[in-house]
Amino acid sequence: MESEKSNYGAIMVYFTKPSWAFLVLLFTVIAILSLQISPKAIILPFPLFPVPGSSELNFESDFDPGSCAAIFGELPERKLVMSLKDFGGVGNGKTSNTAAFRKALDYMQRFSEKGGAQLNVPQGKWLTGSFNLTSNFTLFLEQGAVILGSQDSEEWPIVEPLPSYGRGRERLGGRHISLIHGDGLTNVVITGNNGTIDGQGRIWWELWWNRTLNHTRGHLVELMNSNNILISNLTFRNSPFWTIHPVYCSNVVVKGMTILAPLNAPNTDGIDPDSSTNVCIEDCYIESGDDLVAIKSGWDQYGIKMARPSSNIKVRRISGTTPTCSGVGIGSEMSGGIFNVTIENMHVWNSAAGVRIKTDKGRGGYIANITIRNIMMERVKIPIRLSRGSNDHPDDRWDPKAIPKIRGIFISNIVSLNSTKAPVLAGIRGASFEGLCFKNVTLLGLSPNAAWHCEFVSGCTNAVFPLPCPHLQNNGSSTCCS
Structure with a gap:
């Protein structure tokens, strides 16, 4: 009997404090027992939904880069290479280098059509306010180089709000410019030998x-x-607000990054592609006070009017933690539409949610053709959350009749250990979340009475534990989610 108790205790240790070896083994077994899911491999009981005004959108895009190198390959060689010291930079952590950075970029702009330019930032601490990049340009941080954001707000000038937001995201009117900024550029590289950019937020x-x-x-x-x-x-630290924000961009690669902020730092999202297309995010480690990755496309009536969707986005091999938000969030600012997104091979722990899709009345827009697969979660409160409830609007001119359309969400090969709650799937009355497919989802460590919360949703499941809500129990179709 003692031997049996010892064996049982040893087994339970793996579930309460799983080792990496056990996690890999568990995930591998589940993956091997099933065919990897993809939208093209599923026999759907519903068509991909038509979106009003979206006849020009290609929901069947072949965008599937084998790696981010398919979008942005080898680092380009620049004709001109200079050091920040050549422009009077002083790397003592106290002297302002705002003028040096701006002088360097002003000079290097002349080479944007003449072979491009590279600015090297040497070892040292380089205090600076905001500066604007130029086209055909590389910002290269050498090992031991640290760019420090100025703590003088005057060195972060006020600029116009984004047209798809209609105002500053937090306050009416303009917004502070980013520390490193660029508009209307092409062929821009920010890289280095693991240097650091610290926003001192x-x-x-x-x-x-x-x-x-x-x-x-x-x-x-x-x-x-x-x-x-x-x-x-590179390592990015302590951003005042969202850390990396490509907006109205195409062909964007973010890879091999470490992004850090205190876990209570407000709205310090890691990487937020916004109204952008052909985006690849891979091999990043992120700790933040908000979503590790958040995909956006404008806010309420302003995003609807601009109609600039985020599409063809690949997110993979991301690991990290956020106690207040999610590993990957889609929305809630999604009014321009979001489609053709693949999220895969993630590891999230000690977080509020693993995967979250969030929206509400007034957002309008649509979320379609989302594939989420091969996700490992540990001690995540709610592993999967698709919900309304954002309930924040830019002003009182938002339209409560602007209902978002959510359809074609494929979630497979999910393992969650020691979550607090079962998945929460809460659609919107009059505009249900439709075409949800869950396959090979295993949630271990939930309390015996934990149950999926579902309302205004429909779809189907295959090989899901614990048993999902009746809304998703195949609805009489033998081919649904098979």
Whole structure:
């Protein structure tokens, strides 16, 4: 009997404090026992839904880069290579280098059509305010190089709000520019030998906590209306607001990044592609006070009017933790539409949610053709959450009749250990979330009375434990989600 108890206890240790070896074994067994799911491999009992005004959108896109290199390959060689020191930079962590960065970029802009330019940032601590990049340009941080964001708000000037948001995301009117910014650029690289960009965001977080913020906080890096972008092999820390924000961009690669912020730092999302297409995010480690990755496309009537969707997005091999938000979030700002997204091979722990799709009345837009697969979660409160309840709007002109359309969500090969709650799937009355497919979803460690919460949703399941809600129990179809 003692031997049996010992064996039982040893087994239970794996479930309460799983080792990496056990997690890999468990995940592998589940994956082998099933065919890997994809939208093309499923016999659907419903068509891909038509979106009003979306006849020009290609929901059957062949976008599927084998790696991010398929979008942005080898680092380009630049004709001109210079050091920040050549422009008077001083790397002592105290002297402002705002003028040096701006002088360097002003000079290097002349080479944008003459073979491009590269600015090397040497070892040292380089304090600076905001500066704008140029086309055909590489910002390269050498090992030991640290760019420090100025703590003087005057060095983060106020710029116009994004047209798809209609105002600053946090405050009416304009917003602070990002520390590193660019608009209308092509062929831009931000990389290095594991250098660091530190936004020193605490002063901004305190303004938020104290409710004394006058304008929306700036991002660490924001590129607008740009294409062919690579951000790689660096550490980004302590962003005042969202960390990496490509908006109205195409052909964007973010890979090999470490992104860190205190777990209570407000709205410090890791990577937020926004109204952008052909985006690849891979091999990143993220700790933040908000979503590790959040896919967006504009806010309420402003996003609906601009109608600039986020599409053809691949997110893979991301690991990290966020105690207040999700590993990957889609929305809630999704009014321009989001489609053709693949999220795979993630590891999320000690987080509020693993995967979350969030929206509400007033958003309009649509979310379609989303594939989420091969996700490992540990101690995640709600592993899967598709819900309304955002209930924040840019102003009182939002339209409560603007109902988002959610359809074609494929979720497979999910393992969650020691979650607090079963999945929450809460659609919107009059506009149910439809075409949900769950396959090979295993949630271990839930309390015996934990049950899926489902309302205004429909779809089907295959090989799901614990048993899902009746809304998803195949609805009499033998081919659904098979």
